[in-house]
Amino acid sequence: MSELPVASMRTVRARARRLALAHPRELAVVVALYALGAASGLAGPWLIGRLVEDVTRGVDDVSLVTALICGFIVAQALLTGLGMYAAARLGEKVLARLREEFVTDVLALPLGTVERAGTGDLITRTTRDVDLLARAVRYAIPETLISTLTIALTLGGLVIIGPLLALPCLVAVPTLWAATRWYLARAHAGYLRENASYSQIAEGLSETVDGARTVEALRLGDRRFERVNRDIAASYAAERYTLRLRTVYLPTIDTSFVLPVVATLVIGGLFYLEGMVSLAAVTTATLYTQQLLVPIDMLLFWMNELQIGGAALARLLGVRRDGGGAGDDGSDRPRPRADAVVGADPGRGVQVHGVSYAYRDGRDVLRGVDLAIAPGERLAIVGPSGAGKSTLGKLLAGVHPPRAGTVTVDGVAVGDLPLDRLRSSVALVTQEHHVFRGTVRDNVVLGRPAADDDAVEQALRAVDAWGWASALGLGTAVGSGGVELSPAQAQQLALARLVLVDPHTLVLDEATSLLDPRAARHLERSLAAVLAGRTVIAIAHRLHTAHDADRVAVMDDGRIVELGSHDELVAAGGAYAALWRSWHGDHSG
Template identity: 75%
Template structure:
């Protein structure tokens, strides 16, 4: 199972630059406030150096210098507080934009992409990766900005004191540069592997929990446990790899912090003894160098978090990447119009795994308004054909058009209103009965909702609950059959021109299903309907029947004609009708 794409480092940097330019006024304001705060902080060491010089010279009145130091410390505190507020507000604004973009990107993903990637990867990106990015935006980026401005201005203050005194502060730079270069070359890939291991772990857990009854019935507990142990071991190894990077990097930079202060004291002291600098300059330089340690430490600490946040952003941005078009669709024009409502399937083959086609050179014409039943044994490719018609997957070869337009050329929002797929898997959303029915048409009046529920034989139980009754998580529990009726009511209300029904009434008992299908047929008259079914009364009522075996259409025609032909369909009909009788 392949995961969703991951954006390149270049794409992440480009997007971060766009975000900064979009909020350039806020960014400039935050940078200016931090610069003023850092500049105010430079006055304290300079004044303190003068105070030491004056005391050494025998000056007793230090009230003025003391008051100035207090003033600049207070000013620095005030400016820093305002700057942090502005930075925090900017961070929350950018984070909100990133979250909104991500939600939009996730909702725009083709269903086929989600199915291929698996829920574990998507869930991990929407939870853990969003949280990691939030931490980077809220804390790492503002603190990095503050530290960077402080370091630049402090180094500027050292140069103004005397270029010679600025040199000792730089003795730790080669060590920091070498350690950071070593770390950054390895960190991004290591954190991407770590995040991917969490996706696989989440996927395995979700599969085991969702399929708990199957696991128990088939005695798969040992196998699933072994899979979980393997996933945990992989995640553990990935975490150890990133931890190993930190245990080498962080102690190295801690050692590098000690060198500048030591060098400034020694070299500054020697220069003072030679009369080349004043005691005030040596004192201020030592204090500036000491003052550099905190922002450098903060910068390097958050550098690690920025790597984690960058890896998370690469995974979030990766969701936005358009999938590579399949063969046969590369030149498909983009359009918002559909001339008619018929399907044309030409030479379609499809595989979920390379080299293992489940459909083989399928060709089929479905005129507008026809009701086509697709039947055949399990594994014949019926559901795959339905998903291709609905645009969930793209064919490996061949083409599928609706009204002469490739299905892949329809924008996703238009496709979902034109062609609707209903399967036996239904989700009841948390909300009222009405909320669940009007998902495809939110402005529908209650009368239309009632008509849709009546069309699917659901009005009796729905009216007893009430349209405003809460269902889904925390609400009234609906049976699988009721959930299926709710999904069909959504379909009736949405009123698409083409419907793909994949065992859409399988959870109802046969007599109820037959009554419901006849009711639906009356409501959906004139629309194109492709019904995939095991119950052959669905085929009996259809205009034509396509019989599939081993990924191919082996028979095509009306019920009576196929029965008279005595082929594969006739054999299925006799077997089913005899059992049903």
């Protein structure tokens, strides 16, 4: 089991920059409001400094200054509030775009990639990582922007009122710089490890729940419990590491905050006694320095959240790199656009040349397979369990790339076909089916949403499902929270969906295995009539499927050992003839 990739920090920064610049007008409004709010906040300390100096000179009327201070406080609150509202609107736009792109990327993941990675990692990315990124977009980024602008403008104000008074602020820079550098060098990797540990927990729990009957039957409860404990221990260690980072970093920067205020009072007082600065300037500088503490504290606090959000974004973009436009082999090579494939010839069918494939390095489950399937041909693939039948079916459907050799559809390599075109040209139906939450109609039209009710009815009739489907009603909710369908009914829905999509090549991997033999036989004959003219590759243990096929490919130990029509292979007296006699005898009995 391997995890999905994680995007590099360079990719994360580039993506964040593109997202920020995707809405330039809204971003400019947010920055302007925050800047005006921060500037309004500078007026108060400056006026207080003037007020202190006026009082020392004996000025009694301070009502105007007091009113101005109140006015600027109100202006700062209004501008900051408007800025936060504008930032929230912009953040939701960015977050919505990220969510939509992530869903698109997840749906575009090659099935082989999902099988290798398992469900735990993908579930964690679609839930916890999305939530962490949402928190960063909604809170961390706006707060960081406010703090950054406030710090920049406040330092500018310090320089304006007295360059000498800006020097004491530098006393905390070495400590803050060293602590921040130490933290950032470790935080990203730490949070990635922490997020990955949640994937392991989710993976272990989902496996245990999905295989609960097997766990109980084989008395594997103690072993699964130990697995969960190990995963929790690993997650605890990962969280303890990031907690240690925060425990060292945050108190260090909090302690550093006291130094600039003390330094400004002491050094500013000495400058005032020497007549180098005014009392108003010292007062304003001290208030500015005090005022810097809150935004610096917020900036450094939310920097931690940005690290968490950045790690989450790296995991989400890792899905994009692997599936959102990547090749089925999981490489970074992007799939071509729909208009980028030229030279396709529908008359060439499916060609397999010298194909080998291994789930693990050095252990090929397919070895040098050669096969030519003509358009419109019905081919049955049979053989003992473990012979490589299902693996070959997945390669034909583009789920896995071959380790060696080529698989072409209409003369174009499967890996060079755009994903939409591949899925609409070659469809794989297995014995594992999922009933999606929605109506019966929703489940049938997944691959062709614009289909009308007549087309849905014809598809359901083609798979012998119209009887129970019409009794339920096309608008009846099924799946989670709805009517529970039997495994056989779920299989019929999947086949009806396939009939409606109408691809030119179908790979059926035990697609009727959940039906009783008589119903399966009737269904396969109905499908054969509906799918006339289509290329059908049927992987089956029930040999009546092979009897009805144009040709039969017999597999054993990852190779095709016999190829021909049913009658030819029975007459040859080889492996297929033995299978036929064995099955026919059992079937007759």
